Amino acid sequence: MALRAAEWHKLPVSLTELCINTTLRCGQSFRWRKSAEDEWSCTLHGRILSFRQDPDHLHYRAIFPSSTLPTPPPSNLPSASQSVVSDDDDTLALIKHYFNLGVDLGQLYEQWAAADANFKKRAPKFTGVRMLRQDAWEALVGFICSSNNNISRISGMVHNLCLHYGPLIGYIGKEPYHDFPTPDALAHPQVEAHLMKLGFGYRAKYIYKTAVMVQEKGLAWLEGLSNPECPPFGVEPTPAGELLEGGREGYRRAHEELLALHGVGPKVSDCVCLMGLGWSESVPVDTHVWQIAQRDYRFGKGKHSSLTTATYTAVANYFRKLWGKEAGWAHSVLFTADLKTFSERLVTKxxxxxxxxxxxxxxDRSSNALAxxxxxxxxxxxxxxPSVSEQQGVEVKxxxxxxxxxxxx
Structure with a gap:
């Protein structure tokens, strides 16, 4: 197999179709980190992927591990011995899959704006928010960590999981990059106590017990809950005409089966369905989304005066009816537009x-963002x-x- 030094490549994608600076920071995935100015890096499927962006192109580079990993190189660039690309490299296919690039996002925004005046008002400042197609197992563990947490702290937990239990892929400069740990790696009895020491709190037990359950059932069981039209990377989608179980029934089955896992409630289940299993009609409703529903969609009165199980279902069904099959994606755009992290930079005089x-x-006691x-x-x-305990884990500006x-x- 011929090998050559990794180079930067570019893909023609405009900022209105994909904005990585927003998409990678809005609480979908928790592993992306800055490896240089305006450069994001993460391990995916046995390689380190790095991205840069200009108004018209997405620039990308893949770093694969060599047979024997070198010591960290002194420079900020990957060493030639580890930066290799094979002739049968599937990186471009992975990128298109991960960022859902087969979907015309501009057309979706127009469709949602035509159906919803509030979306039309808020979305133009947040173009390019794409729904990531993550591995189901990573999404499951990441959103178990999201319980009563904020994005910064969730990212720290997920980083620690990879650092202590994931395979080392390589380095950028002196920074090691580990892939996401497998269920087998997290199913050992000592994992729970170790995660407690690392600051995971009650989530340590959830992660360990869920890893044991997924190990016993097999990853094929978890991935088998995927939308057959949006299967895991490397699996061909099932043509719509051949679907035996799709639409709402397939989504409901996936949602219910996930609820049997430790640390998975309705919101976490919907996050995994949406961002890990390809069920784009899934609408996670947390405190933050509930506030949006109250403020912009007249919820919060009568029988829907608080976020109960019935209200959760009512809000999700309302958004599904309003936005259609890709309701979860539209909901994520509004969720992102409402995050303080992004809204502050848009304020003008x-x-x-x-x-x-x-x-x-x-x-926010039930969300991965700030209320x-x-x-x-x-x-x-x-x-x-607020007391010190109330401010714990929250950056108060x-x-x-x-x-x-x-x-x-």
Whole structure:
């Protein structure tokens, strides 16, 4: 097999069709990290993938491990001995699969905007948010870690899982890159205690027990829950006309079977269905999404005054009816548009209101993001500062207060 030094390649993809700086940071995957300025890297399917982007192209490079891994090279570039690409390299196919590039995203945005005035209002600032097609096992473990957590801390946990239990693939500079651990690697009895020491808390037991269950059932069982139209990488999709079980019934079966695993409730199950199993009609509803439903879609009154099991189903069904088959994707665009991480950078002077508003940031107890609510001026004096325990795991930024108009005497 001929080998050659890895080089950067480019794929014609506009920022409106894919924005990696948003897509890789919005809480879908928790393993991507900056390897250089404007460069993102992660291990996928036995290689290190690195991405850069300009307005018209996605630049990518694949680093495969050599037979014997070298010591970390001194420079910030991968060494020639480990940076190899085989003639039968399937990296381009993997990239197209992972980023769902077979779907015309511009057309989807137009479809969702035509059906929903709120989407039409908020989405134009967040073009290029694609639904990742991740491995089901990685998505399952990642979203078990997401319980009562924020994106930064989830990323740290997933990084520790790879560092301690995943196979070493190679280095970028002196930084090691490990692939995601297998169920077998996490099914040993000592794993739970070790994860507790690493700060996983109650999630340590969930991860260990779920790894044991998946090991016993086999990865084929988990991957068999995938949408046959969107199978795992390397598996040919089933033509729509030949589907024996698809649509809502296939999604419901996958959702219910995942609920039997430790640490998997309705929201985690829907996240795995959407981002790991290809069920794009799956709509995860957490506290953050519930706030969007209340604010923009008139939920929160009568029998839907709080986020209960019945309300969860009602919100998800409403969005499925509104946005159609790809409802989970549309929901993720609005979720991203509402994240404080991204919304702050979009505020301009013309968007700042003159009314004085205090912004309170608090932990979202059932989401992988931060819940943010605006407090009316007349109630702000009654607000208590959150305790240290309430702020745990949450980056609290300085509140921005606009000047209020002075009333004339």
């Amino acid at each position: 013309t968007e700042v209101k003159e009314e004085k508003v205090t912004v309170k940031t608090e932990p 943010t609510t605006a407090i009316k001026p007349e109630t702000r004096k009654r607000i208590k500062r 300085a509140e921005v207060v606009t000047r209020s108009k002075r009333r004339k005497a």
